[in-house]
Amino acid sequence: MSNSINRRDFIRLSSLISGVLMTKPLEALSISDPWQKSIGTPQKVLILGAGMAGLSAGMELQKLGHQVEIIEGQMRAGGRVFTARNMFADGLFADVGAARIPENHDWTMKYVKKYGLQLIPFNPTENDLLHVVNGKKIRYSASKPASLKEYPVSLSPQEIEMGWAGLSSKPFNALTANVGNPAESTWPPQSIAHFDKLSFKEYLIDQKFSPAVADLLMLGWEDKRGMDMSVIELFRELNLSFGAPRNKIVGGNDLLPRAMANELGSIIQYNTKVIRVEQNETGVTVTVSREGERTTIKADRVICTFALPILKKMDFVKTFSKRKQVAIDEMGIFNLARTVMQVSDRYWKKEGLNGFAATDQPIEIWDPHFESKAKRGMIAAYVKNTDSNSFMSMSEAERLSFSKKQVNGVFPGLDNYFEGSYTKVWGEDPWAGYAHAIGNRTNMTEHLPFLSQPEGRIHFAGEHASAYHGWIQGAIESGNRAAKEINSF
Ligand SMILES: Cc1cc2nc3c(=O)[nH]c(=O)nc-3n(C[C@H](O)[C@H](O)[C@H](O)COP(=O)(O)OP(=O)(O)OC[C@H]3O[C@@H](n4cnc5c(N)ncnc54)[C@H](O)[C@@H]3O)c2cc1C
Structure with missing residues (x-):
């Protein structure tokens, strides 16, 4: 909080500055909303962060004639879209952040198409996949799921009868009836x-x-220790991001932020860390x-x-409303x-397997270059x-040993290749501090609506401030939404 005004005054002041009463959450922006047709008064806009949210907001505002500057702490744009390059043989690379682009993510697809980037399927359709449950390996194929009888878990006879298709839809009937x-x-x-207070179990x-x-x-997500995720967050995920085919960008997903950053050029200031943000009636000082x-x-x-862990630590001169601060702290x-491990031979192929597996540890394993004809390749433990x-809290050696053990447990023989x-490890990334936001029990109703609300002259974007937590789609949609807010003044 600034020295001269108290919090109540500030809330009133910030409502006046922003011209909006902060009682109602903002609408998510639909891709069909033609907001760019109306040009607001040109403003000087500072965008903090050159991830997908910052890049998309900057691009749209600049096109409209606003004076835009983007401040980025790292030497590269893209944030959590990060492709590990130049550390493997034969030009191999691996996406260690955002990996899969669902075809129904319209905001992401809009920018992928704009730059003519080529997409190929993320998941193979040939050869078999594996599930590992309670130590048992179950083999199945993309076209033929395994019978539920094969899984060593306690399901009722009726649930087994439902098969995978029924089991993936019927439990959600109570939510589907009134989905909106x-x-x-x-x-x-x-x-x-009211279901927001319940975990999936x-x-x-x-x-x-x-x-x-x-x-x-x-499988691949929740272990026996369980998850606090609200069933409402899970249901939203299933509706918005699951079911559609998933792709990856040929050559690595970082080609998307690179193309955007290239177009924005010198308005991005790299290697520049934001330390403090302060505002008053007339403007913002960073x-x-x-x-x-x-x-x-x-x-x-x-x-x-900025991601939530960065927002928590940032010195905003304590200018946020209580609901906003609680949402940032408790979401x-x-x-x-x-x-990602380089191997001299993609040895799992000899067994008719495609290198993809999900376990109850919770781990996903995949071959990031399954489409390649080369013998040498990679296997990733997620x-x-x-x-x-x-x-x-592990050393590099311990992390590797853990990951190798997981892969070996599913595809034995890793050490030979x-x-x-x-x-x-995204939790220790100094520019993110986590992988993504997640709506735990009660978060979707109590906190999420406040994460996207502006505080005076400060507007918020990023995957956490969207309906798509942990997706590029959410970052881009919220970047456009925040740009629209500013353009409306
Ligand atoms: C492991 C993992 C897997 C994922 N999988 C997928 C997937 O399969 N598909 C998908 O679509 N999405 C996926 N995502 C999510 C996707 O990567 C993010 O939702 C999206 O990239 C977030 O973009 P953003 O702009 O909101 O935030 P960020 O990318 O975090 O951008 C914020 C920017 O701010 C900068 N910054 C931070 N602090 C400061 C500071 N003090 N000063 C200056 N700059 C600063 C950062 O360097 C960063 O560039 C995944 C993410 C992770 C981590």
Whole structure:
């Protein structure tokens, strides 16, 4: 809080500055909204962060004639879209952040198409995949799921009868009946909002299903220790991001932010860390540090795209409303880590396997270049939830040993072909501090609506301030939404 005004005064003041009464969440922006047709008064806009939210906001505002500057702490744009390059043989690379682009993510697809980037399927359709449950390996193919009888979990005879298709849809009937539009920021509707206090397992019990249904549907995500994720967040995910085919950008997903940054050119200031953000009735002052030297930059408005852990630590001169601050402090966070290992031979192919697996540890394993005809390649261990939290207190050697053990447990023989590795632990990334936001129990109704609301002249974008947590789609949609807010003044 500034020295001269108290919090109540500030809330009133910031409502006046922004011209909006902060009582109602903002609407999520639809891709068909032609907001760019009306040109607001040109303003000087400072965008904090050159991830997908900052890049898309900057691009749209610049096109409209606003004076835009983007401040980025790292030497590269893209943030959590990060492709590990130049560390493997034969030009191999691996996406260690955003990996899959669902075809129904219209905002992401719009920018992919703009730059003519080529997409190929993320998942193979040939050869078999594996599930590992309670130590048992179950083999299946993309066209033929395994019988539920094969899984060593406690399902009722009726649940087994439903098969995978029934088990993935029937438990959600109570939510589907009144679903509304899960992409809206005002979602969920009152009729289902009360389910926000339940985790998936609690919801299953409430709906008279076996909790083991969660163990199967959350393979690769939830371990036996469970997850706090609200069933409302899970249902939104299933509606908005699951089911559609998933792709990857040929040559690596970082080609998208690179193309955007290239177009924006010198308006991005790299290697410049934001230290402090202060506002008053007339503008915003941002203190930045570059090579140890501090300077201030003034702007009419700011779009802040920093991830939640960065927002928590940032010195905003305590200017936020109580609901906003509580939402920032208490919204759920999810950690992820990925170890990519180079192998001299993609040995799993000899067994008719395609290198893809999901376990109850919770780990996903995949071959990032399954489409390649080359013998040498990679295998990735995608480590989640409690296991990725424990990575933060492990040495590099321990992380590698853990990841190798997981891959060996599924595809034995790794040590014969292992050539080197790289591990990215997002929980310790100084520019993100986590992988993404997640709506834990009650978060979707109590906190999410406040994450996207402006505070005076400071506007907010980023995956956490969208309906799509942990997706590029959410970053881009919120970047456009924040740009629209500013353009309306
Ligand atoms: C492991 C993992 C897997 C994922 N998988 C997928 C997937 O398969 N598909 C998908 O679509 N999405 C996926 N995502 C999510 C996607 O990567 C993010 O939702 C999206 O990239 C977030 O963009 P953003 O602009 O909101 O934030 P960020 O990318 O975090 O951008 C914020 C920017 O701010 C900068 N910054 C931070 N602090 C400061 C400071 N003090 N000063 C200056 N600059 C600063 C950062 O360097 C960064 O560039 C994944 C993410 C992770 C981590």
